[in-house]
Structures are given as structure tokens and as C-alpha cells.
Amino acid sequence: MSLTFHHKPGFVAYVTCGDPDLATSREVILAAIRAGADVIELGVPFSDPVADGPVIQRASERALQHGTSLQQVLELVRDIRKQEARAGLLIFSYLNPLVRMGLETFAKTAKEAGVDGVLALDLPVEEAGEYLPVMRAANLDTVFLAAPTSSDERLKAICEVSRGFVYAVSRTGVTGTRQEIAADASGLVKRIKQFTTLPVAVGFGISNAQQFKEVTSFTDAAVVGSGIVQVIEKSERNAPQAVYDFITSLLHGSRQTAQSVTK
Numbered sequence: 001m002s003l004t005f006h007h008k009p010g011f012v013a014y015v016t017c018g019d020p021d022l023a024t025s026r027e028v029i030l031a032a033i034r035a036g037a038d039v040i041e042l043g044v045p046f047s048d049p050v051a052d053g054p055v056i057q058r059a060s061e062r063a064l065q066h067g068t069s070l071q072q073v074l075e076l077v078r079d080i081r082k083q084e085a086r087a088g089l090l091i092f093s094y095l096n097p098l099v100r101m102g103l104e105t106f107a108k109t110a111k112e113a114g115v116d117g118v119l120a121l122d123l124p125v126e127e128a129g130e131y132l133p134v135m136r137a138a139n140l141d142t143v144f145l146a147a148p149t150s151s152d153e154r155l156k157a158i159c160e161v162s163r164g165f166v167y168a169v170s171r172t173g174v175t176g177t178r179q180e181i182a183a184d185a186s187g188l189v190k191r192i193k194q195f196t197t198l199p200v201a202v203g204f205g206i207s208n209a210q211q212f213k214e215v216t217s218f219t220d221a222a223v224v225g226s227g228i229v230q231v232i233e234k235s236e237r238n239a240p241q242a243v244y245d246f247i248t249s250l251l252h253g254s255r256q257t258a259q260s261v262t263k
Contacts, residue, residue, distance in 0.1 A: 002088070002116055002117070002141050002163070002164055003039055003088040003090060003116050003117045003141045003143070003163075003164030003165060004038070004088060004164075005038045005039070005165070005199055005220060005221050006038050006086065007036060007038055007255055008220075008255070009212075009216035009219075009220065009221055009222065009254055009255070010038045010039070010165075010199060010201065010220055010221025010222070011036055011037045011038055011039075011221060011222060011224070011247065011250075011251065012037065012038065012039045012040075012041060012090075012201050012203065012221055012222065012223040012224070013029075013032040013037040013039070013040050013041065013223075013224055013225075013228055013243075013247065014040075014041040014043055014056075014092065014203075014223065014224065014225030014226075014228060014229065015028055015029055015032065015040060015041070015042060015043060015228060015229070015232070016043040016045060016056060016059035016060055016063055016229055016232075017042050017043055017044065017045065017063065017068060017072070017073045017076055018045055018062075018063030018064075018066050018068025018072070018073075019045070019059040019060075019062045019063045019068075019229070019232060019233075020062060020232070020236050020237070020239070021066055022066070022068065022072060022076055024232075024236075024237060024239055024240070025076060026076060026079060026080060027239075027240040028232060028239050028240050028243050029042070029076075029080055030080065030083060030084060030240070031240040031241065031243050031244040032228070032243055032244070032247055033084050033086075033087045034244065035243070035244045035247035035248050035251070036247060036248065036251050036255065037087065037247060038087065038088060038221070039087065039088035039089075039090055039165075039201075039221075040087060040088070040089055040090065041090050041092040041119070041223070041225070042073055042076070042077065042089060042090065042091055042092060043056070043059075043060075043092045043093070043225075044070050044073050044091065044092065044093035044094070044097050045059070045060040045061075045063035045064045045068050046060055046064075046093070046094045046096065046097065047060075047064060048094075053226060055226040055229050055230050055233065056225065056226055056229055058233065059229045059232070059233065069097075070093065070097040070098070070100075070101055070106070071101070071109075073091070074091075074109055074110055074113045074115070075113070077089055077091075077110070077113040077114050077115055078112075078113040078114060080114070081113065081114030088116045088117065088164070089114060089115050089116050089117075090115070090116060090117045090118065090119055090141075090143060090164075091110060091115055091117070091118045091119070092119050092121065093118070093119070093120060093121070094120070094121060094122050095120045095122055095123045095131075098118075098120060103130070103131060103134045104134055107134050107135055107137065107138035107140055108138060110138065110140060111138040111139060111140060115140060116140070116141055116164070117140055117141030117142065117143055117163065117164045118135055118140050118141070118142060118143070119142075119143040119144070119145070119167065121145060123144075125144055125154070125157050125158050125161060126157070128142075128144075128161065132161055141163035141164035142161060142162060142163050142164075143162060143163070143164055143165060143166070143167050144158045144161065144162050144166065144167065145158075145167050145169050146158050146159075146166055146167065146168050146169065146188065146192055147169045147188075148169070148170075148184045148185070148187075148188050152191060152194075152195075155191055155192055155194075155195055156195045158192075159192065159195035159196035159198070160195075162196065162198055163198075164198070165198050165199040165200065165201050165220070165221065166192050166196060166198055166199075166200050166201070167201055167203060167223065168185065168188050168189055168192055168200050168201065168202045168203070168219065169188075169203065169204050170184075170185040170188075170202050170203065170204045170205055170206075170215070185202050185215065185218075185219075186218045186219075188202075189202065189218055189219045190218075199220035199221055200219050200220050200221070201219065201220065201221035201222065201223050202215045202219045202221075202222055202223065203222070203223025203224070203225060204223075204225075205226075206222050206223065206224050206227065206250075207224070207226065207227035207230075208227075208250070209249055209250050209252060209253070212224070212250040212251070212254065213253065213254060216254060222250075224247070224250065227246070228243055228246065228247075231243055231246045
């Protein structure tokens with residue numbers, strides 16, 4: 001299976017695995033899928049999340065306090081796959097945990113567990129020479145980040161090695177919710193589309209229905225990360241229903257949604 005958007009517009013939901021605990025993460029992920037998420041980014045908690053804003057940093061800290069590891073995240077994927085075969089599952093991690101496990105071991109274990117793709121968010125495309133063949137051999141999609149500051153030459157290189165979709169970062173800086181989506185996000189999507197026929201998903205800052213509608217007017221899918229993590233932080237053990245309600249509120253008017261998390 002590969003990363004696919006079954007709906008229009010597509011929805012990518014990010015969850016920090018192990019926050020507040022792995023059992024809750026499991027239910028949150030299943031709720032997100034039932035609410036209409038096409039792809040789930042499974043965040044692997046990391047001790048030095050330099051690309052993340054305070055919301056996801058706090059989530060990583062909470063998950064690490066419980067001892068959440070990459071191996072446990074892969075076991076979580078295996079468990080989710082027993083109940084949900086259709087949704088795309090994307091490991092979202094800094095490179096260090098993958099290297100510590102061993103790229104070949106990680107790729108083999110991830111594929112066997114039911115992972116569809118990987119995004120190593122601090123791995124530049126220029127340094128992916130060792131990483132790409134290993135992921136290809138395991139038939140794992142490789143997603144890369146494209147930023148507004150990227151040159152056309154770099155965007156072309158990113159598109160050439162991307163599989164599944166291209167992740168367009170709506171602005172420079174760290175992750176986090178924002179009141180407005182950067183105006184150059186639309187321009188970035190147009191530039192990316194010059195070099196690929198893959199879907200483009202825009203992320204970094206989408207936290208309300210208006211932003212979701214705005215972004216999906218010019219791209220194929222939207223990524224919602226800090227907004228979901230913030231809902232989990234506030235809701236704790238009630239997070240599955242709260243995340244379901246949050247996602248359906250973003251999708252309302254964009255596509256038909258179900259009525260209950262249990263359906």
C-alpha cells in the first residue's frame with residue numbers, strides 16, 4: 001500500500017505517539033481516521049525537536065517521560081493495521097532514531113508492521129543518498145519537506161525523490177498554529193507543481209476551518225499537526241472524541257462527514 005488521498009480535499013493528521021500515552025494515541029489515531037483523515041503522520045518523540053514549536057515539543061517531552069520509543073511506535077502501527085487497512089500511515093521522525101535502530105532494520109520492521117511511508121524531517125534531500133535506496137528496497141514512500149525558501153533546482157530534486165506526496169511548508173520557522181497562513185504558500189505549491197504530478201500537501205500552521213478551506217483551495221491536501229496536538233493536550237483521556245470533533249469541524253463544508261466517532 002502507498003500513501004493515497006481517498007478524499008478531496010485530502011487531510012493529513014499529525015499525532016505525537018505516546019502523548020499522553022500509547023493507548024490513547026491508538027484511539028486518537030483511529031478516531032482521526034474515522035473522522036476523515038486520509039493519512040496519519042505518526043510522530044516519533046525526540047529529545048531535541050529543533051524543527052517543532054512549543055506545542056509539539058511539550059508533547060514529545062510527555063511521550064519521552066513514558067519511555068515511548070521508535071520500536072513502540074512501530075508496534076502501535078501493527079496494532080492499528082489490525083483495525084484499519086485503508087488509511088496511509090507515515091512515520092514522522094528525526095533521522096537519529098532511525099539511524100540508531102539501523103536504517104535496514106527500521107525499514108524492514110516498518111514495512112512488516114504496515115507503515116506506508118517515512119518523513120525524516122531533518123534529512124536534506126542532498127544527504128539522502130544512503131537513506132533512499134533502503135526505503136525503496138522496503139517499498140516505503142519517501143516524503144520530503146519543501147520550503148518557500150527552496151530554489152527551483154532544489155524543489156526539482158525534492159520532487160524527483162518524493163513518493164506519495166510532497167509536503168509544502170507554508171512558511172519558514174518551526175511548527176505551530178498561526179492566525180494566518182503565509183501568502184507565499186500558494187506560490188510554493190505552483191512552483192512544486194512544475195516538477196511533479198504527485199499530490200502536494202500544505203502544512204505548518206493550519207488550525208481552523210477557515211485556514212483549511214483557504215489552503216485546500218489551491219492544493220491537494222492540508223496537514224494539521226499542532227492544532228491536533230493542542231486538542232490532545234487540553235483533553236487528555238477524552239482526546240479521541242475531541243480530536244474527532246476537531247477534524248470534522250475543519251472538514252465541515254469541505255466534504256461530507258460522519259456523525260459519530262464510533263461509526
